[in-house]
Amino acid sequence: MIVKSIRENLGGMWSLLVGLRVTSINFFRPHVTVHYPRQCVPTLEGYRGHIELVPLEKDPLKSKCIACSNCVKICPTSCISLKATKPKKAAVAEGADSPAAKVPSEGKKEAPVKKAKPELQSFVLDYNYCSLCGLCVQSCPTGALEFSDDVYLAGFTRQEFVFDLLARLQRQAQKKEQ
């Protein structure tokens, strides 16, 4: 009885030494973290940040959005709100023929080819409520939405996360031009 318990305890002691060995080996191995503000992790590919508008190929200041409100309707948290002018006759449906290549699940395109395209005036995303589900991106008939890779977001107020995506698009386009 006593012998057994002593043997057991000695075995236990040995297991403790094995544990110490593991930590000491790890002590000398290279670090796996990065020093954040100076370095960033390289593995952001595929990450879904907040959504952003895709510019037209011809006019980087304008988005592909045709203001069909599909994304507004599907969004579970109603965090998209957009404003558009009434359709003008003169306008040419430029965005309509760009295929929504990224959305393979698409059954039928609702792109209005004949009708004039309404002009998008503002496209506001309240990122506070976005659940990054990707439904808006999938439901967009023109492929006007995509995910940004903007992950390093921080702010002091909620208002900072109400993004005007159209203004953002234009800002980015201007930056690219410079």
Added chain:
Amino acid sequence: MIEAIPTQLIIILVGLAATMAFVGLNAILLVYLERKVAGFIHRRPGPYEVGPHGILQPFADGLKLVGKQIFTPKGADSVLFWLAPMISMAPAIVCFLVIPFGPNVLIFNTNVGLVLILAFTGINVLALCIAGWTSQNKYALVGAARGVSQSVAYEIPLLLAVLPIIFMTGTFNLYDITLGQGAWPWQWFIVYQPVAFVIFFICALAETNRAPFDLPEAESELTAGFHTEYSGMGFALFFLSEYAYMVIAACVTAVLFLGGFQGPVVSGWWWFLAKVYILLLIMIWIRWTFPRVRFDQLLNICWKWLIPLAIINLLITLLVIAL
């Protein structure tokens, strides 16, 4: 005679100031060391942002703690509540007076040095008790109860592990105990008394409430144990005293078992510090490796294993000495 007393007094006062500085410096170093070692074991850099390689991190921590609001919980006895951290800290400083750091670096040479250290470190448990009792917090109370029974239980094997050394050297004087050992590792008492060393080290871990015996403050069970309610400097003092006791434990272990300041080639305080820091590193290493033991297991280790082992060890030592 009249002249002699003031000199001694001055030495002690200067020594006290020096030990306070030493304690503070050690705490800073240990906090940094602890966090760095933890970081490296976790394969991350540890503190890195404040100062080069984060060496100013302990100062930043200290500053933060000083700046915190001092807060006494409702219903707590505020006098005792704030006395507790001081009771915890004060004896720690006294203990350093009798530790021989080097052949000439010894503030207070007394022939009961070891007794003094054992007695004064025992006061710490009173601080735990008061802190837990007066906090008016159930977690703190449970933590204090754990702390008291743990300290009381582990004092016994601690003393029993020290006794063989006393018998071998015939003195309580830490300086003489150091001189009783040679300069080379095989002349140290750890070679003659390996069992006593292991017991003493385990008890030292338990007495200083270090993991895996950190039950009084087991944060996953008791949030923070006896110092749950302390903020700002009160917490800082407990923190400081914990590290001070760690250093004391390492110092006493170095003196008793590792030849103190004696070392190969040139003896001196550098050997002492090296030994102390190696012991502290081992303590830190152990903390970041093991889970916490349970309370009854902790007492079982003490009563069922350490005390009988220590007694057997003591008897064998006595037999060998007598022969």
Added chain:
Amino acid sequence: MKLDLRLDTSGDFYAQKFQPTKREDTLILNMGPQHPSTHGVLRILLEIDGEYIVRAEPVLGYIHRMHEKMAEVMSYPQYLPNPARTDYLHALAWGWAHVGAVERLMGLEVPERAEYIRVITCELNRINSHLLWWGAYLLDLGAFTPIMYAFDDREIIMDILQRVTGSRLTYCYYRFGGVSKDIDDRFVAETREQCTRMKERFKMYKDLVTDNYILRQRVEEIGEISVNACRKYGATGPVLRGSGQAYDVRRAEPYSVYDRFDFNIPTYDSCDAMGRYMVRMDEMQESINIIEQALDTLPQGNFIHPKAPKRAKPPAGDVYFAVEGARGKIRMHLVSDGGKSAYRLKLRAPGFSNLSLFGEVSSGTLISDAVSILGSLDLVIPEIDR
């Protein structure tokens, strides 16, 4: 000074309900809702006699978010991100339960490739969940290091999953009729690599933790739950398997393509925390086993049904779908009246049943043991409160 702990307990509703007791020498202790070892906002009322627990009672509802009600007001696709928020650690299994229920009601067929992708990602997610449990459990037991090593592995798996799902924790990846994005060769290669790596890591985990004497003392013969108690409370998953009952939804009610894979259902008869611990450790290896088989036999084809409706509108009727989550049997009972949102949706959270055991198991144990038992049940509070 008088320590007035018993009198100063006017407390809230639950504390007062809990209060009446004949004993004079006990304390009522609120563990939680903010307590390091309840991992979230679980609150446990304890009556303690010194270190011993006389009674224990979990108090729930601190993070109730009405996920079931939300299903009644949101359209089917809009509800897609919700299940992931119930159990954020095994989000994909919950998502699967939802899409599975809707697909079954609609009679929508899922392409084979999509099924395989679901199996692979869901199993990766299961490993992730178990790894986090492992780390957090050891944190409860006082070991700080394992959680860091667990996160080392978790990060890699999350990177892999992120490339296809787009998120790192609350995945919204499954769609009615498939998944939202196809996997590519790089995903396959990375997953294979990680499987090989994990096998090496398990050895280290065994050395560092599983064999550790202190850990064994903390989990062996602690919190013994008999199979009958499991039946009584409806406990499933590793808790049930740790009690020796080989019940796994993947085998018992095979869904998707799980019947094509060869895997074991680890069970342990010890009924204690160690049994549950070992079940989870073995399950991770089985998951790797499944992933490797699925990668070997990954068919080509669509990753989503080509005729998958964008706005799912299942016919009237009710349907039941169960999947095996990391914590046990996740079940969705969906009643539809043919409208665009569910008429009623019932989520069965395995954690709820598992937690119900706690009161019975923990009484008479030490506080430290209660923490160990609570950890071994692997609770995710948002899932329990829904």
